[in-house]
Amino acid sequence: MALLEVKNLIKKYGRTEAVRGVSFAIPQGTCFGLLGPNGAGKTTTIEVIEDIIAPTKGEILYKGRPRTDTFRAEVGILFQQTALLSFLTVHETLATFQNLYTKTADLQELIAMCHLQDFLNQYNDRISGGQRQRFMLALALVNKPELVFLDEPSTGLDPQARRNLWEVVQKIKAGGRTIVLTTHNMEEAQALCDEIAIMDYGRIIARGSPAELIKRHCGGVTVELPSTSFNPSLPPLSVPFQVVQDRIEMMTDDLNGFVAELVAKNVNLKDMAVRSPNLEDVFLTLTGRQLRE
Amino acid sequence: MQFNRLWTLFVARNREFLRDRAAFGWNFLFPFLIIGGFGLIFGGDRYAEYKVGVFPVETENAVPASLDIPEQFRRTQYIQFVGFKTADEAFDKLKHYRIDFLIKAGPPPYPYWLNNTSPKGYIVEKIFRSSLLPPGQSLPAQKNEISGRQIRYVDWFFPGILTMNMMFSALWGVGYVVVRYRKNGVLKRLKATPLTAFEYLSAQMLSRIFLLMFTLAVVWIGCDLIFSFHVEGSYVDLAVVFFVGSLSLTALGLVIASRGTSEEFATGLLNFIAWPMMFLSEVWFSIEGAPYWVKSFANIFPLTHLLKAVRKIMNDGAGLIDVGPELAVLALMTLAFLAIGAWLFSWNR
Numbered sequence: 001m002a003l004l005e006v007k008n009l010i011k012k013y014g015r016t017e018a019v020r021g022v023s024f025a026i027p028q029g030t031c032f033g034l035l036g037p038n039g040a041g042k043t044t045t046i047e048v049i050e051d052i053i054a055p056t057k058g059e060i061l062y063k064g065r066p067r068t069d070t071f072r073a074e075v076g077i078l079f080q081q082t083a084l085l086s087f088l089t090v091h092e093t094l095a096t097f098q099n100l101y102t103k104t105a106d107l108q109e110l111i112a113m114c115h116l117q118d119f120l121n122q123y124n125d126r127i128s129g130g131q132r133q134r135f136m137l138a139l140a141l142v143n144k145p146e147l148v149f150l151d152e153p154s155t156g157l158d159p160q161a162r163r164n165l166w167e168v169v170q171k172i173k174a175g176g177r178t179i180v181l182t183t184h185n186m187e188e189a190q191a192l193c194d195e196i197a198i199m200d201y202g203r204i205i206a207r208g209s210p211a212e213l214i215k216r217h218c219g220g221v222t223v224e225l226p227s228t229s230f231n232p233s234l235p236p237l238s239v240p241f242q243v244v245q246d247r248i249e250m251m252t253d254d255l256n257g258f259v260a261e262l263v264a265k266n267v268n269l270k271d272m273a274v275r276s277p278n279l280e281d282v283f284l285t286l287t288g289r290q291l292r293e
Numbered sequence: 294m295q296f297n298r299l300w301t302l303f304v305a306r307n308r309e310f311l312r313d314r315a316a317f318g319w320n321f322l323f324p325f326l327i328i329g330g331f332g333l334i335f336g337g338d339r340y341a342e343y344k345v346g347v348f349p350v351e352t353e354n355a356v357p358a359s360l361d362i363p364e365q366f367r368r369t370q371y372i373q374f375v376g377f378k379t380a381d382e383a384f385d386k387l388k389h390y391r392i393d394f395l396i397k398a399g400p401p402p403y404p405y406w407l408n409n410t411s412p413k414g415y416i417v418e419k420i421f422r423s424s425l426l427p428p429g430q431s432l433p434a435q436k437n438e439i440s441g442r443q444i445r446y447v448d449w450f451f452p453g454i455l456t457m458n459m460m461f462s463a464l465w466g467v468g469y470v471v472v473r474y475r476k477n478g479v480l481k482r483l484k485a486t487p488l489t490a491f492e493y494l495s496a497q498m499l500s501r502i503f504l505l506m507f508t509l510a511v512v513w514i515g516c517d518l519i520f521s522f523h524v525e526g527s528y529v530d531l532a533v534v535f536f537v538g539s540l541s542l543t544a545l546g547l548v549i550a551s552r553g554t555s556e557e558f559a560t561g562l563l564n565f566i567a568w569p570m571m572f573l574s575e576v577w578f579s580i581e582g583a584p585y586w587v588k589s590f591a592n593i594f595p596l597t598h599l600l601k602a603v604r605k606i607m608n609d610g611a612g613l614i615d616v617g618p619e620l621a622v623l624a625l626m627t628l629a630f631l632a633i634g635a636w637l638f639s640w641n642r
Contacts, residue, residue, distance in 0.1 A: 052484060052641065069487075077485045082478035085305050087312035092305075099301035100486040143486075 001064055003028040003147060003178050004049070009058035011044050018044040020202040022058075026195075028146075031169075031179040033193030035186065035279060037289070041202035042182040043080055046151055049180070050077055062147070073101055076145030078136050080152045080182075084124050090135055091120040094142060101143035114138040114168055130161025137168055148172060150181045154188055166191055186279035198283060205286050210279060217285045218277035220253035229268045237261065242284065251277070251285075294495075298488050302496030303503075310466070310504050320504075324458045324512045329519065331450055341373035343417050346383045346392040350376030361398040365424035372417070393417050444608050447520050452603040453576035455512065459505050459535070460542050460570060460596050464563050466501050467546030472559040475641065484640040494638065497550075498543045505539040506532075525610030534606060534616060538599030541623045544630035545595060551637035570594040575601075598622045 002025035011019040019041045026032040034042040048055045051067060062071055084093055094111075098104045111117060114134045119127050127135065133153060140148055150169065154162040169192055173179060183189050189196055190210045198206045198213070206213055225248050238261055241250045252258040255274065262269060283289070311317055347360050355376035357367045367374070375392055377383035386392045387408055394417035395406040405421060407414035426432075474480050483493060516522065524531065549562055573580060573591035580588060591597045602619035605611035613620070 050485060052481060072485060073487045075485075079478065079482060079485075082482045083474075084479060084482060085309060087309045088305060092308070096301055096305050097486065100298050100483075100488050102487075 001028075002026055002061075003063060004180070005059075005061040005064075006045075006049060007059040007061070009045065009048060009060070010056045011041075011048055011053070012056045018202055019048070019055075022197075022199075022202070022204055024197055024204065024207065026178060026180065028178050029176050030194040031173050031181060031192050033189040033196040034180070034182040034199055035184070035189045035193075035196050035283075036182075036199035037184055037283075040184075040199040042184075042199055043151055044202075045199070046149055046180060046182050050075065050149055073103065073143060074146050076140035076143060076148045078133075078140040078148075078150045078153055080155065082136075084139075086123075086125065088124055089121050090116060090124050090127065093124045093135075094138060097139050097142045103144055105142055105144045107142075110138045110141055113171055114141075115164070128161075130157055130164060133157060133161070133165050134168060137165065137172075141172065145177065147178045147180070150179060152182055152184070154183070154185065162188070186283070190279055196279070198279075198286065200283075200287055206282065213279065213282050214277050218251060218281045220251050220277070221255055222275050222277055222281060223250045223252060223255070223258065224248070224273040224275070225250075225267070225269070226271050229271065231266070234265055234267070237265070251281070294489065294492055295487075299492045299496045299499075302488070302493060303500045306496060306500035307503065310500070320458075320462060320508050321511055321515075324454050325515060327454050327458075328447070328451060328516050331447070331454075342371040343394065343413055343420075344373050344375055344392045345417060346375050346377055346386060346395040347398050348377040348380050348383045348395070350398060351378065352376050361400075362396055363403065363421075363424055365428075366396075366421050369420055369424065372420075394421065396421070445523075448523055448608060449604065451516065451520070451522055452607055453574075453600060455509060456538065456574075456596055456600045456603060457571055457576045458512070459509065459539055459599075461567060462505055462508065463501055463539060463542035464546045464549065464567055466504070467497055467543055468549030468563055469556065469559050471497065471547075471550030472553050473556055475639075476554040476556060480640045490638050490640065491635070494547055494634065498540075498547060501543045501546070502536070502539045505543070506536065509535055522607075524607050526606035526612060530606050530611075530613050530616070531603065533613060534599065534602045534620065537620055537623045537627070538595065538602070541595040541599070541627040541630065544627045544634065547634035548630050548637070551634045552639055552642065554642070570596050573597065574599075592622075595623055595626050598626075 005025040007023050009019055009022045010017065022041070022045055024032070034045060036042050044053070047053045048058075049060055051071060060067060062074075085096065088096065091107075091111075094107055094116075098107060111120065114137055116131075116135055116138055119131050119135075124135065137150070137153065140150070153169070154165050157165065166188065169179065169181075173192070179192075181189070181192060193210065195209055196207065196213060197204045206217065208216065227243065227246050227248055230248065237250065239250045239252050239258065241248050243249075250258070259269070262272075347355055347362060350360065353376050355374045357374050360367055360374060360376075362374075366372075375386075377386070380397070383392070383395050384406070387395045387406060390408065390411060393407070393411055393413035397404045403425075405418070407418055471480070480493075513522075545566070549559065549566070553559055553562075571577070573587065574594050574596035575591075576596070580591060598619040602611075602616035602623075605616050605619075
């Protein structure tokens with residue numbers, strides 16, 4: 001049985017429809033990702049599920065039943081943007097939130113798992129971005145939740161801090177907890193999620209594991225060349241191409257044949273790059289746009 | 294409701310207040326400064342309500358005894374005499390309401406000038422003309438003086454400043470702070486926990502009442518050491534009245550805190566409520582003699598009833614039974630504010 005089930009969820013703000021009939025089910029112990037660009041409706045979807053905002057229409061089932069008052073005690077949430085009570089240290093804030101729950105995690109274990117030891121006695125608003133996200137993650141876990149919501153957990157973090165955060169999320173996953181993650185970072189989705197739903201304009205446009213999605217929508221490899229490598233009088237190529245900034249990207253199932261074609265047409269291959277497709281390519285294929293746009 | 298959650302938020306909020314050194318210090322310093330300042334201005338013998346210009350006089354700080362003006366007028370209390378070298382200089386000050394009345398020094402008849410639109414000038418003219426009556430003349434009036442202990446101005450003024458400080462602290466400490474929390478997402482974060490709105494609001498209210506009473510005690514003791522306030526009634530009765538008053542003021546703060554994410558709007562709303570309440574509750578001046586509707590309107594403010602009860606106990610020696618009507622009104626207002634605040638409250642809108 002799915003731990004969480006969302007059926008035909010709709011959320012309107014006036015005439016604007018932020019979420020347009022989203023449905024999915026999340027099995028227990030998996031990490032489910034909502035991937036999409038900014039404004040796709042990911043945060044609205046997750047906040048309706050979290051019971052922070054009310055849906056316009058639709059049904060949300062937790063453990064097969066509509067959510068009750070105990071739902072908040074059983075879930076942990078890391079919001080995209082939030083502030084905390086001022087003039088409290090990291091440790092005091094953890095203890096304060098711990099006291100709001102009946103079932104609680106061991107603070108020392110939590111502190112060790114999220115690597116909070118070095119800044120435990122600092123005020124909660126006087127820590128770095130990476131420290132803050134690990135701390136917010138610890139807050140989300142303070143009640144030993146069965147279901148954890150992570151809304152854009154690594155936004156604004158440098159690559160090192162992002163890796164550190166992912167490491168902690170992997171540990172949570174390894175502990176058997178169910179995770180719902182929203183992100184516009186395909187690397188994050190690929191690194192953490194077992195299953196992904198790609199959202200665009202309030203709808204889910206594709207769903208599956210990262211590998212399935214890539215296989216289904218981007219069969220071949222991506223060949224990248226600088227725009228300057230192409231002569232304007234070049235005869236048309238056998239595959240369609242996308243101009244991405246100062247590069248040209250082409251996708252092909254037959255790399256050898258395509259390289260031979262480029263050589264035959266006197267294209268300069270000195271700066272050619274070949275890479276396997278990723279979720280970014282899936283999104284590009286599905287929408288004609290990039291995730292970052 | 295779980296008492297543990299309420300207590301946790303109560304402690305967290307107190308920590309916030311006590312650790313915010315700037316706000317914490319200001320909460321104590323402000324009433325000290327106001328009471329100290331007004332005590333100095335109004336408490337001493339040098340306080341002057343009216344300013345009378347005299348010319349020609351060589352120095353601005355004229356010594357009344359040396360002025361060549363009618364002696365009876367010169368000896369009038371609460372008048373400060375300001376010297377001017379020339380008439381033009383004095384006329385300019387009179388025109389701009391810097392002085393209330395102007396008189397030319399010298400033998401009679403005494404030429405004087407006043408600004409026709411100045412109420413103070415009108416009063417000083419009456420004082421001046423009555424001072425010219427021949428001494429010993431019998432007037433058809435009988436002077437009587439109130440016997441018993443006199444209420445010093447500072448004893449009348451002190452409860453007003455204390456309760457005004459409570460009002461600002463309650464309204465801003467709850468109203469503004471909760472709106473700020475809603476705006477920056479603190480309430481959203483708390484909503485994601487099992488904490489109920491009732492628990493959260495109760496913690497906010499109890500914390501503010503605790504801090505109000507604590508601040509009140511410290512300010513009272515500090516001011517008492519300087520001014521030696523006289524309390525006719527019981528300190529216990531005063532504490533009860535202050536407690537009930539802080540309940541109603543904090544509950545009013547909760548109404549303001551119940552909705553909104555704009556700090557600017559909250560500030561506007563707080564000012565809209567606080568300023569009329571401050572002026573009409575007789576913190577600074579009596580509204581005795583004001584139109585009936587003004588006095589009736591003043592009764593919608595909890596501060597009016599709180600201050601009335603505090604002054605009755607402090608200045609007149611009233612007991613709890615005597616201030617029963619005020620306590621009942623404050624209690625009813627508390628219930629009404631709590632009901633409205635709870636009905637309107639939203640975590641995120």
